[in-house]
Amino acid sequence: MSAEILVIGLNHSTAPVEIREKITFPGDDQGAVTRSFLQIEGVQEAMILSTCNRAELIVTTEEPEPTGERVVDAIGRIHGLDMERFRKFLYFKQGSEGIRHLFRVASSLDSMVLGEPQILGQVKEGYRRAAAVQATGPVMNRLMHHAFFAAKRVRSETGIGSAAVSVAYVAVELARKILGELTNKRVLLLGAGEMAELAARHVMNQVDAPLVVVNRTFENACLLARQLQGSALPLDQLEQGLVAADVVITSTGSCDPVICTAEMKNVMRRRRFRPIFIIDIAIPRDVEPEVNDIDGIYLYNIDDLQAVVDENIGGRRQEARKADVIVNEEVEKFVHWTKTLDTTPVIVALRERLEAIREGELVRQNGKLATLTPAQRETVEAITRSIINKIAHDPIAFLKKAGLTSKRNDYFYAAQRMFRLDDRSEDDDFGEES
Amino acid sequence: MWIQIRPSKNRLRTDSEREGQVDLLFFKLAIAMYLASALGYLLFLLASSGSRAIFAFWSALAGFVLHALSILHRAIFSGFFPLATAFDALSFFSWLLIGLFLAMRYREPSPIFGSIATPIACVLMLFGSTLSYQIQEPLVPVLRSWWLPIHVTLALIGNGIFALTAVSGLMYLLQERLIKRKRIGRFHRLLPSLEALDTLNRRGVPLGFFFLTLGIISGALWAGSAWGYYWSWDPKETWSLITWFAYAAMVHQRLALGWRGKRAAILAIIGFGLVMFTFLGVSALFSGHHAFSGVGSLRGATGL
Known part of the structure; x- marks a missing residue:
């Protein structure tokens, strides 16, 4: 009988966060814990994968069942827990099922945010630690390299990682599609509240030029401007600010629209019709919706951005189906190899x-x-x-x-x-x- | 044996005699490569897979080289720059179009342009291959002038640039609409940014205008050297001038009045409509100096 792959673990769909945060394999920075699993009878190779959404132990063994029991006991010992209470959160996957699980994890098909890119790096890190303490052998090495290969194929042959799934990312992506490169673009912040600051910090990573803050209370504008290393303008100079800006983020607490259609038409003339991207995250809205009808103005409010996010997530689910076909192909190849x-x-x-x-x-x-x-x-x-x-x-x-x-x-x-x-x-x- | 220039210049070669010529073989191979490339770009559009776009790019490049060999061989074979028939004009224009696309790729690497340039080249070349590729002999003396390649190349480069600006204009309108209507899907992601498309218009229109101007001037100089008068208001000349004024107005609006974005995109599309009418329509509808070129020769008009 040849070596079987056995995966034992829990993730965000099988265990609540209170359980997940208990099982973290502390002290494995140098791979010492990984190494300790090799002492268990029946374990030939071992590797730990630990992220905030999952804790998994991957071993190769000839007798999956008794070895699995011993491994679970060891996990309990390491964390000082009675594993009987945790058993219902655990999954045991062996043979081709375990291989498929691992390939899906590496390809980000098992992630909470489908297609998120960090997981592959975390898998590689776990493998690197295990390899550094010689806890891996030919089967595990081959398995992990095959997993990286499958993840690479999924990434390049499907669109699973291509669509932004947070409002901030969608906003930046849209700004790029309207204005091109953002490095030399100017950002105007209308309103000095917490929301404005949060949004600005996201955009500021993309932009070199200092941003401009406009606020009803000029002192607050100055305060926020200092924090963000920008400059401040009083409210009566808003039009001037709008003429100069490329991206405008509005978040005032005003009950009436602050930016109206007639004013923006005038602004566009003074801008010589340079396009402008306005993001309205205030409720009630700061910008009259008709402003979007003016040529060269692209107005998105927070709901519009959220709708794009939702659609992107739906698109990723479709891509995930294609990705599973790729994973199954790769699993088959690997199983074929283990048989030789x-x-x-x-x-x-x-x-x-x-x-x-x-x-x-x-x-x-x-x-x-x-x-x-x-x-x-x-x-x-x-x-x-x-x-x-x-x-x-x-x-x-x-x-x-x-x-x-x-x-x-x-x-x-x-x-x-x-x-x-x-x-x-x-x-x-x-x-x-x- | 057909590498050397045929000694007898007065005999009219029949199509069957030219069957299996090297230039035609290259021409067909080039069409095959362009078709492969267009297919690759189509698959890219359907699945947005980068590897297909790269395959398509290399196919287009291979087609471009084969196509160049075809034109070169035809030049050696006929003993002169091969532009005297509609077949040659279409072939050369497609070649320039692909060349412009390949050159532009360094500025705007979005594969979406390939998915437009390669099908256009395919259609033009397949259309061209239905025409007679027989080299007409004796060549009218006025066509055995070095003004021919100069004039035609300049005019066609201008046309090619106008074609690309029109395509980028269409993409601009589409992308603009998608963003305005908040339809942020896969198609939106495939299209280049509004900024990139408008930059293409800003640079392309004046550049094309420059080549169009040179094309008209070189045509006038050629006419002057051939017939002694520079301008005779033949239909093609007239329509070229109308096109010229349209593009002059466009350049002016952009520089002086700051017209950009949607308006500039619409103008670029209308302008290219004029260009196509001047290029193909005029020869089909009217007779004149240019009747020996373009689709005019379909009607068998060969004289002056």
Whole structure:
């Protein structure tokens, strides 16, 4: 029986946050905790994946059931918890189910925010820690590199990560689609409240030019301007500010619109019709809705932006279906590989490989051998076959013996690499771990 | 054997005789590459996959090189710059269009332009391949002048730039509408930013206008050297002048009155309508100096 992948863990959909925050594998910065799992009977390789939304332990083992029990006990010991209370939050996934789970996690298909990009980095970090303390072997190495490969495919072949899913991101993305590069664009903040400040801080990351704050109470404008390293304008100079700005964020507490259509028409003339993007996050609205009808003005309020966010999330769900097809393909490839990693397949492959070399050489020399009599030809065949058998004898005997030890995966893997028994093209894509 | 220039210049070659010529082979290969490229861009539009756009770009580049070889071979074969027939004019125009798109890619890398330029080139070339690709001989003496390539190249570069500004104008109108109506979907994301599209208009219109002006001047100089008078108000000349005034007005509105965005985009589209009418329509409807070029030769008009 060959090694099985076993994933034990909990995530945001199986456990509430009070439980999740209890299981964090403390003290694993240097991989010490990962390493400790190798002491457990039956565990061949181990890796910990811990983020704020999930805690998972990935091990390879030949006996998933008893080993799984021992691993759960160990998790309880590490955190000082009685695991019986936690059992209902845990999932156990073994074999191809475990592989699929891991590939989906790495591809961000199992994340709370579908397609969020951080998870792949967190998986890589967990793997790096485990590899640094030699807690991983050939199966885990191969598994993780295959997971990274699957995640890369999902990212490049589906649009799962392409659409912004927060209001701030949507606003910045839209501003880019209207104004192009934002670095040299000017931002005007109308209103000095908390909302304005929050919004401004998001936009300021994209913009180099200092922003301008306009407020009914000039002192408050100056205060916020100082905090954001911008400048302040009194309310009666708002029109001047609107002429100069490219992005306007309004959030005053005013009951009546502060920016009206007639004023904006005048502003647009003075701007020589340069486009302007107005984001109205105030309730009630600060900008008359008809302002959006003026040529060159693009007015979005907070509900418009939220609608875009909702639509983007829906789009990601559709892309996730495509991504699952890719993941399933990759799982199948990996499962196929694990099956080759066993005594009989390795030995058969080795024999076939050597025989292929022998026959290839005979064909290559066919011209020179053409003059031989059938008897001589028979002798050449016999000699070459005998050489091959002599060469193969010791490695095969060794592999048969190695198949009974705990290091078998390493030996089989080494044999595969040395004799190039596994010549599928994507091998090189995974590279060597450093 | 067909590499060398045929010695007999007076014999009219039949189409069947030119079957299997190298230039036609390259021409067909170029069409195939452009079609592959257009297909790649179409798939890109459907799935917004970057790898398809890159495949499409390289196909277009390969097609462009093959196409250049086809034109070059035809030039060597006919012994002169191959522009005398409608087939050649369409082929050369498509080549310039693809070339402009490839050159523009460094400024505006959005693959969406490829998904427009390559289908246009495909249509023009497939249309061209239905025409007679027979090289007319004897070539009318006035066409054996170096003014021919100069005049035609300048005029066609102008036309190509106008085509791209018109396309970017269409995209501007579409993108503008999507943003105004708050339809922020996949299509919105595919299209370039309003700023980028307007920049294309701002730079493209004056540049195209510059080439159009040179095209008209070189045409007048050619007429002067061939017939002794520079301007004879033949329909093509008249419509070129109308086009010229339209673009002059456009450049003026933009520089002096600050017209931009939607208005500039609409003007660029109307302007290109005029360009196409001057390029194809005039020769089909009227006769004149230019009757030996463009679609005019479809009617068999060869004389002056």
